[in-house]
C-alpha cells in the first residue's frame with residue numbers, strides 16, 4: 521500500500537456543547553459535518569472539552585498503573601467472549617497489550633475488573649468507577665442514582681468525566697439517524713447499547729534502535745465491528761486510517777477524541793457509512809496509551825438496516841448479524857486470512 525500522506529482527517533468542534541441542542545442551527549450544521557466526515561473518512565477528530573484535563577490525566581495514570589502489574593494478574597482479565605478481556609503476548613504484535621472492562625453499563629463488570637488489580641480497594645480506581653457509574657445511571661435515568669447525584673461529589677464526577685463520552689456517543693447517533701431520516705429508530709439503537717471499555721498500551725520504548733524513521737507495528741489493519749469507537753490517547757500519536765489505499769496519520773490534539781465508525785453502522789445504514797481500515801504504527805522511544813470506548817449492540821441483538829434504508833436503488837447489502845458472532849469470526853482462520861477491508865462483507869454480506 522502507498523505510504524502515509526500528510527492529509528488530515530476532519531476536525532469537528534463540539535466545545536460549545538451547551539448550545540448544541542436538536543433543532544438549532546448549530547446542531548444542524550454539526551450534524552452535517554459529522555455525517556460528511558464519516559461518509560468521506562469514516563472518522564473525525566472531535567474537539568470535546570467536557571472532560572477536565574485532570575480527570576483525563578487521572579484515567580491515563582490508572583492505565584499506566586494496571587499495565588505494570590505482572591502478566592499473571594493481567595491474565596485474570598479473561599472472558600469467554602471474543603475481545604472482551606486481556607489481549608497481548610501476540611508474537612506479531614509484541615508492543616501491544618490491552619485490558620478490557622466488558623459491559624461497562626453493568627456496575628458488576630467494573631467491580632470485577634477493579635478486584636483483579638486492587639482486591640483491597642483502590643481510591644484511584646473507585647473514583648473513576650464512580651464517575652462512570654453515576655454517568656451511566658443518569659443516562660439511563662435510574663431513580664436511585666439520580667438521588668445520589670444530588671450530592672456535590674457525585675455531581676462533580678458526572679460533570680467531569682464519564683458522562684461526556686457517553687453523551688457524545690448518544691449525540692452522534694442522534695445526528696446520524698436524523699441525517700438519514702431515521703429519527704424514529706433512535707430508541708431501538710440506544711436501548712440496545714452495550715459498551716466495551718478498553719485500556720491499551722503500545723510499548724514504543726521497547727523498539728530496538730535502528731533506522732530512526734522506522735516505525736513498528738502497534739496494531740494491524742482492521743475495522744471495528746461496533747457502531748462507534750471514541751478513542752483518547754496520551755500525547756503519543758500513532759493511529760492511521762486507510763483512505764483509498766493510502767495511510768493517513770490521525771494526529772490529534774491533547775483534549776481531542778478520535779471518533780471512528782464501525783461495521784455495525786455500515787450494516788445499519790445499508791452501506792451509506794463505512795468503517796475505515798485503521799492500524800497503529802508506533803514511533804520508536806515513546807510508549808503510547810490509548811483508551812477506547814466502543815459502543816456495540818447487546819449480545820444476542822441482531823443488527824439490520826431499517827426498511828427505510830433498503831429500496832431498488834439500495835438493495836440490502838448485509839444479512840442481520842449479531843456482534844459476538846462478528847467478533848468471533850475475526851478470530852478464526854478465515855478472519856485472519858481475509859483482507860481487513862473485506863472481512864465484514866465476508867462474514868455477513870448478502
Ligand SMILES: O=C(O)CCC(=O)C(=O)O
Nearest residue numbers: 720744751759800810812
Ligand atoms: O489505539 C488506538 O488508537 C486504536 C486502537 C484500535 O483501533 C482498537 O483497539 O480497535
Ligand SMILES: [Fe+2]
Nearest residue numbers: 742743744798
Ligand atoms: Fe480499532
